Structures are given as C-alpha cells and as structure tokens.
Amino acid sequence: MGGGQQELQGPDLSLGIPVADLADGAMLLGHANGDAVLLARRADEIFAIGATCTHYSGPLAEGLLVEDTVRCPWHHACFSLRTGEPVGAPALNPLPCWRVERTGDRIRVTDKSERDPLAPSDEPTRGVTRTRARIHAAHAVAPSTRPPERIVIVGAGAAGNAAAEMLRRLGYGGKVTMLDAEPDEPYDRPNLSKDYLAGNAPEEWIPIRSHEFHAEHGIDLVRNAQVSTLDLPRREVQLTTGATHGYDRLLLATGAEPVRLPIPGADRAHVHYLRSLTNSRAIIEKAKASKRAVVIGASFIGLEVAASLRARELEVHVVAPERLPLERVMGADLAKFVKALHEEHGVVFHLEDTVTAIGDGDVTLKSGGTLPTDMIVIGVGVRPRVALAEQARLAMDRGVVVNEMLETSAPHVFAAGDIARYPDPYTGERIRVEHWVHAQRQGQAAARNMLGVGYPYDDVPFFWSAHYDVSINYVGHAEQWDEMIVDGDPFARDVAVRFQRAGRALAIASIFRDTVSLEAEVTMELQGQS
Numbered sequence: 001m002g003g004g005q006q007e008l009q010g011p012d013l014s015l016g017i018p019v020a021d022l023a024d025g026a027m028l029l030g031h032a033n034g035d036a037v038l039l040a041r042r043a044d045e046i047f048a049i050g051a052t053c054t055h056y057s058g059p060l061a062e063g064l065l066v067e068d069t070v071r072c073p074w075h076h077a078c079f080s081l082r083t084g085e086p087v088g089a090p091a092l093n094p095l096p097c098w099r100v101e102r103t104g105d106r107i108r109v110t111d112k113s114e115r116d117p118l119a120p121s122d123e124p125t126r127g128v129t130r131t132r133a134r135i136h137a138a139h140a141v142a143p144s145t146r147p148p149e150r151i152v153i154v155g156a157g158a159a160g161n162a163a164a165e166m167l168r169r170l171g172y173g174g175k176v177t178m179l180d181a182e183p184d185e186p187y188d189r190p191n192l193s194k195d196y197l198a199g200n201a202p203e204e205w206i207p208i209r210s211h212e213f214h215a216e217h218g219i220d221l222v223r224n225a226q227v228s229t230l231d232l233p234r235r236e237v238q239l240t241t242g243a244t245h246g247y248d249r250l251l252l253a254t255g256a257e258p259v260r261l262p263i264p265g266a267d268r269a270h271v272h273y274l275r276s277l278t279n280s281r282a283i284i285e286k287a288k289a290s291k292r293a294v295v296i297g298a299s300f301i302g303l304e305v306a307a308s309l310r311a312r313e314l315e316v317h318v319v320a321p322e323r324l325p326l327e328r329v330m331g332a333d334l335a336k337f338v339k340a341l342h343e344e345h346g347v348v349f350h351l352e353d354t355v356t357a358i359g360d361g362d363v364t365l366k367s368g369g370t371l372p373t374d375m376i377v378i379g380v381g382v383r384p385r386v387a388l389a390e391q392a393r394l395a396m397d398r399g400v401v402v403n404e405m406l407e408t409s410a411p412h413v414f415a416a417g418d419i420a421r422y423p424d425p426y427t428g429e430r431i432r433v434e435h436w437v438h439a440q441r442q443g444q445a446a447a448r449n450m451l452g453v454g455y456p457y458d459d460v461p462f463f464w465s466a467h468y469d470v471s472i473n474y475v476g477h478a479e480q481w482d483e484m485i486v487d488g489d490p491f492a493r494d495v496a497v498r499f500q501r502a503g504r505a506l507a508i509a510s511i512f513r514d515t516v517s518l519e520a521e522v523t524m525e526l527q528g529q530s
C-alpha cells in the first residue's frame with residue numbers, strides 16, 4: 001500500500017533505557033535490531049510495538065495515545081498497544097510487538113512477535129475509549145447461537161473487502177463470497193487520483209490484497225461478477241450471467257459512480273471519468289500522449305487529478321461553476337489557499353464558468369470562447385450505486401436507509417460505505433458519507449453485526465485529500481454550518497478550521513495540525529456516545 005521505512009531514531013531499546021525516561025501516558029521512539037519501535041506507557045504497563053503505520057508508513061510516535069491504543073497522525077488508523085492489531089481502518093495489517101522486560105529501574109525490549117493479518121481479533125470493540133467500550137458492551141447481544149452459513153458481499157471496494165477480512169478476524173468459519181463487477185483484486189482507490197495517477201506510485205502499492213491472500217483465508221472473490229438482481233424471498237442474488245448465490249446474510253457495498261455530464265460531446269473517447277483502476281490507467285495512457293488537459297469540476301477528485309496531471313507536465317485548465325474550489329465544504333479561507341496552491345503549480349482556473357460542449361480538440365465555455373485540449377477529465381461528483389437496492393424495494397432516502405447496526409429495511413440485508421444513509425450519533429441526523437476510512441469501518445462494523453454481535457456504528461467520519469505536498473484532513477461531518485473559526489493560517493500551511501452550528505463543532509479541517517485533528521476525533525466520539 002505504499003510508503004517507506006522510517007530512519008531509525010532514538011535509543012537502542014534492546015540495550016535498555018531507564019524506566020524514568022518514559023512518563024505515564026508518554027510515547028518514546030527507539031529501535032531494536034534494525035526495527036523502529038514505539039514504547040508507550042500506561043500507568044505501570046509498558047508496551048512496545050512497531051513505530052511505522054502499516055497503511056502508508058505514518059510516524060506513530062507523532063500520533064495520539066487513547067487508552068491502550070495509538071492512532072496514526074496521517075489518516076487516523078488505530079492500533080492496539082497490547083497486540084498490534086489494527087483496530088481501526090485504514091490500516092488492515094497488524095504491527096509487530098515486542099516483549100518488554102523490566103529489571104530494577106531499567107526496561108528493555110526483547111522478543112519480537114508478528115501476528116497474521118486475519119488472526120482472531122482480541123478486541124471485542126474497536127477498543128478506542130473505555131466509555132465507548134462500555135457503550136458497546138451495553139448494546140452487545142449474545143452472538144446468534146447458529147451463525148449464518150453463507151455470507152455474500154456485493155462489492156469488493158473499501159467496505160466490502162474490510163467486511164470480508166473482519167469476518168475471518170472474528171473467527172467466522174462459514175462461507176464468504178465477495179462479488180465484484182470489476183476485473184481487479186481489491187485496490188487502494190484513493191491513490192488512483194494521487195501518486196498513482198501522478199506516476200509516483202509503483203503498481204505494487206495499488207492492490208490491497210492478492211488473490212493468494214483471499215484464497216489462503218477462504219474468501220471467495222468472484223471478479224467480473226455484476227450482480228443484477230436481489231431476490232429477497234429466495235435470499236439470493238443473481239449475476240448478469242444468470243449465476244445465483246444464496247445467502248443467509250448479505251452486505252451491499254456497491255459504492256458510488258461518477259455523475260455523468262449531459263453535454264454534447266461528453267461521450268467522446270478522450271473524455272474520462274475516474275472511479276476505478278481501469279479508469280485511472282486509461283487516463284494515464286491518454287496523458288502520456290497529451291500536452292493539454294481540461295478538468296471539468298473543481299471537486300476533490302477533479303483537483304487531485306489536476307495536480308497529478310501537472311506532475312506529468314501537462315498544461316491543465318480547471319473549469320467549474322463555483323466562485324472558489326471546495327468553498328462549500330471547506331469554507332472560503334481554505335478554498336482561497338487551495339486555489340492559490342494549484343495556481344502556484346501552474347493550474348489555470350476558469351471559475352464561475354461551465355463547459356457547454358466538447359469537441360474533438362477543444363471545449364466550449366459558457367462564458368464564450370474555447371479551450372484547446374487533448375483530453376478531458378470530468379469530476380463533478382458521484383451518486384450512490386443503488387440500483388440493486390431500489391430493485392429489491394429496500395427503504396431508500398438518497399441512499400440505502402440503514403439502522404445503527406447498518407441493517408437495511410430487509411431482514412439479514414446490510415449496507416455499508418458510500419451507499420448507506422445511517423443515524424449519526426453525534427448530530428442525531430441521518431447522514432451518508434463518501435470517504436474511504438468511513439467505508440472500511442462501516443464494512444468492519446457490518447461484519448460484526450452480520451454475526452449478531454450487536455455493534456452500533458458510531459465512528460466519527462474522517463477523510464483526507466492530497467494536493468502536491470499538502471494533505472488536508474477533515475474530521476466530522478458538516479453539511480451546513482453557521483460559524484467558522486479559523487485558527488492559524490492556511491497560507492503558512494498551519495491551520496485548523498472549525499465548522500460550528502449553534503455553538504457546537506461539527507467538523508474540523510486541518511493542514512499539518514495532526515494532533516488537533518486526532519483530539520477533535522476523540523472529543524466528538526465521546527460526545528456522540530454521551
């Protein structure tokens with residue numbers, strides 16, 4: 001999934017350090033036998049785990065300790081200090097652990113152990129805060145005495161793949177079948193508009209899991225498998241090929257699809273959308289033979305594509321109707337910075353404008369005139385892929401309606417990820433969220449609930465977006481706010497913007513304020529639980 005090794009820093013922990021060097025609640029970065037090791041202390045307990053996040057190699061020593069877990073500063077993965085288990089996505093692989101020996105007033109790390117990624121989970125809950133654990137315990141129902149025999153997952157994206165893995169981590173021994181319309185193994189979708197598209201990520205960073213991995217763990221992934229019908233009374237799904245798969249529990253994780261622009265010429269061969277690995281590869285191929293590109297839409301994906309095409313030295317024009325890119329989501333201060341950042345890298349904006357027609361070698365602007373171009377990428381938003389759910393007449397509300405256990409209106413049918421509209425405990429509203437980490441965590445929660453564990457989904461949404469060397473992190477969910485508090489300066493790349501409604505923080509967007517972002521997440525979690 002990418003990233004590199006951190007340089008070894010700090011003391012050699014295999015030789016030992018005075019215990020007084022590690023205060024209660026503190027972390028210390030060191031190394032042992034060539035591995036970066038993170039020591040963490042909770043009262044009299046001292047833990048030693050790998051210091052490098054298994055997602056994109058984030059530096060865990062710069063993260064946040066929460067109870068007996070550590071959260072990564074970059075994309076908020078959460079690991080158990082006791083076992084190294086990745087108790088919160090986006091990390092799916094565990095960290096190594098070391099034994100800590102205490103002799104008098106010194107401690108040293110000794111034996112290293114590594115767990116299998118799908119080893120049975122030691123965490124009945126995500127293990128993030130005691131309050132949270134108590135709440136989960138209160139909701140927990142006894143796992144059904146007869147576990148389901150067959151679980152079918154439609155969609156092997158963020159939510160589907162995370163759900164399949166979690167089923168095995170929970171020790172589920174029944175049949176797991178994952179059906180996906182695409183030809184590829186599960187892959188790192190966020191990277192498709194970032195390093196991969198820019199040419200900075202090797203192919204091996206992109207797959208999340210290999211065919212062998214699924215086979216080894218008894219996950220039957222059927223690719224090129226487009227599910228066309230969901231038959232509730234018969235408890236089966238049917239593929240376009242006519243093949244059927246019966247289920248005892250079903251997870252719908254069909255994601256979203258790009259909104260298509262109904263303008264003349266939008267079906268031309270040099271017009272691209274970006275959702276899948278196939279799409280990203282097609283854009284790369286076209287970019288190799290192009291000098292100029294027009295990106296229609298200043299969405300996160302549109303802007304990330306613009307940055308990646310600039311990295312490939314194409315001339316890039318972005319056409320979008322808004323006054324400032326991302327202003328509706330991020331507010332004016334961050335939007336001005338994002339615009340300036342892209343301009344600094346040579347992107348030319350045509351804002352408060354739209355494309356009315358696409359020709360062979362140019363696009364026509366509403367404001368008049370044309371822009372010559374060799375290729376076009378359209379990024380004007382996505383809509384949830386709900387055809388299956390609609391056909392089965394599940395309850396819908398701009399997405400598939402689910403309860404706190406992520407169960408749809410049909411018994412034994414669950415939904416997670418981009419398609420699911422769920423009750424958000426923090427705001428009390430029903431929301432639908434289109435983020436990678438959120439989809440993975442919903443998939444993991446749905447896995448628990450399909451086994452009858454009773455695991456209400458209450459994670460705080462989180463996403464990141466990367467533009468050149470700047471990553472914007474966003475925690476919470478604010479569709480509308482009445483107050484925006486800016487702490488710091490986006491242009492100094494040091495800022496946290498708080499979006500509030502009726503005096504209550506709904507979300508925080510930040511640049512290089514990782515601790516603030518992590519702390520906000522914990523605060524919102526606790527408030528959502530109270």
Ligand SMILES: Cc1cc2nc3c(=O)[nH]c(=O)nc-3n(C[C@H](O)[C@H](O)[C@H](O)COP(=O)(O)OP(=O)(O)OC[C@H]3O[C@@H](n4cnc5c(N)ncnc54)[C@H](O)[C@@H]3O)c2cc1C
Pocket residue numbers: 154155156157158159160179180181182189190191192193225226227228253254255256274275276301385388416417418419433434435436437439440462463464465466
């Ligand atoms: C280019 C790009 C960059 C992104 N960057 C970020 C980012 O930086 N940060 C972030 O938080 N989010 C990002 N996102 C959003 C994030 O990827 C999605 O929110 C997330 O993938 C949603 O997960 P999901 O499991 O709901 O759907 P998906 O990951 O889209 O998976 C759905 C799967 O279902 C399959 N499917 C659909 N219908 C059927 C059917 N009928 N039969 C069989 N299979 C079917 C699809 O082929 C697909 O593989 C990005 C998205 C894209 C496209």
Ligand code: FES
Pocket residue numbers: 053054055056057058072073074075076077090091
């Ligand atoms: S690098 Fe740690 S969560 Fe992404």
